[in-house]
Amino acid sequence: MKEELSLDSIRKINSTLLASLAEATRTSYGAGLLRFSEYCDREEISELRRMPASSFLLSGFIAEFSSTVSGSTIHCWMSGIRAWHILNNAPWHGGDEFVSQVKKGAIKLSPPSSKRPLRNPVTLEHMIALQRSINLLSSLDVAVWALACVAFWGCCRLGELAVKSEVSFDPAYNVDRNARMTFTSSSSSRSSQESVSLHIPWTKTTREQGAEVNVTGHAKCSPVDALKAHLELSADAPKSSHLFSYRDQSGRWRPLTKARFLDRCHLVWNSLGLLKIHGHSFRIGGATELLLGGIPPHVVASIGRWKSMAFLLYWRKVSEVVSNTFSSSYDPDRFQSIEKAFEDFRSRLKIPASAVSSS
Incomplete structure (x- = not known):
């Protein structure tokens, strides 16, 4: 992008991309990016290997939290990492069959305590x-x-x-x-x-x-x-x-x-x-x-x-x-x-x- 556009144009693109995400969405996605960054630090994953994240890296991240958080939390975190890739125009491997299968397993392994009970209805x-x-x-x-x-x-x-x-x-x-x-x-x-x-x-x-x-x-x-x-x-x-x-x-x-x-x-x-x-x-x-x-x-x-x-x-x-x-x-x-x-x-x-x- 830097080879084709001026810095001013790049800034405008970035601000426009950010506007596509609601403020509340950016906040929730930020939690996923933080967890992903912490995981990569523990695994000593270099910055260059974090984006684009390979299917194995994403699967490792999912498996790390599979028995501690709910499936919806993992889904939200992965959405945040995906948005990060999109904003940086990087390839996304989170849709690979291998990653999808690991996500299914993580959902089944999520502890009952992590699942919020369905709300009672107004009668x-x-x-x-x-x-x-x-x-x-x-x-x-x-x-x-x-x-x-x-x-x-x-x-x-x-x-x-x-x-x-x-x-x-x-x-x-x-x-x-x-x-x-x-x-x-x-x-x-x-x-x-x-x-x-x-x-x-x-x-x-x-x-x-x-x-x-x-x-x-x-x-x-x-x-x-x-x-x-x-x-x-x-x-x-x-x-x-x-x-x-x-x-x-x-x-x-x-x-x-x-x-x-x-x-x-x-x-x-x-x-x-x-x-x-x-x-x-x-x-x-x-x-x-x-x-x-x-x-x-x-x-x-x-x-x-x-x-x-x-x-x-x-x-x-x-x-x-x-x-x-x-x-x-x-x-x-x-x-x-x-x-x-x-x-x-x-x-x-x-x-x-x-x-x-x-x-």
Whole structure:
């Protein structure tokens, strides 16, 4: 590169390459690079042999931590090393079959203590309790309720709707009031139903392409009613502000952070003795409730923006938590009907049962 371009051009390329990685991603990738550097130091690997790293060097690195960390941690570390190679335009051997096989072995050898348990789901009981406790005249409460409903029925990751911190709000990553939002209504001989489609600018999987979050009104805890109420109460908020921003006691508009949102939810749920949940619990709970309501798995997968195989694996893990921890919250017969629906879903996709049960 130095032979073809000026130093100024090289600097611009490097800064542009770094911009392709989110700040949080660069931080997590940095941990992998640190571990890799420490491993190479212990093995007395020269700087020249570290990049491009051979398939044997990468395999040795993986094997070094195979019995001490989780498979997801190793995957994250390897992603960081791969990004380091890409940024330096170096060949990458991490996709070699030999390395892939070692990674499979590392996943199987990872200790149970390294695996984070799946989050408990938000249930309809949680949602109804929150609905009954909110103050419809409180800008914060109405914003919290709107976000909760969209996250639950839209099977969203909380980070797709709430902001990490007030100072980190960025329209390139966080949904604002200029977001494309469409309310529609449909009617049949039996009933009429409203829905809303909301474009979010960034997701974990699609990145800057964003995604469409589609939620439908429900008799209980309607996301359409909740969102409309929030938009009406906050009609004079700046167009450039966070979609779920609220007015504080001093009259200032603030973006709704994940921490502030969960604090308000937990204040209600703790007072009623409901099981504590986490941010990802809305995605789990929403999918579970939709399935219990008779929505076919492929439709729920579409709502939550899962790939078919990923959703099958996801549900296999979720079903264990739901059946063991929340048996009193869900009708066993309805739960069994979901299992049958998933079996039919797997069969139609021609995915072997072993591929799901062994993952």
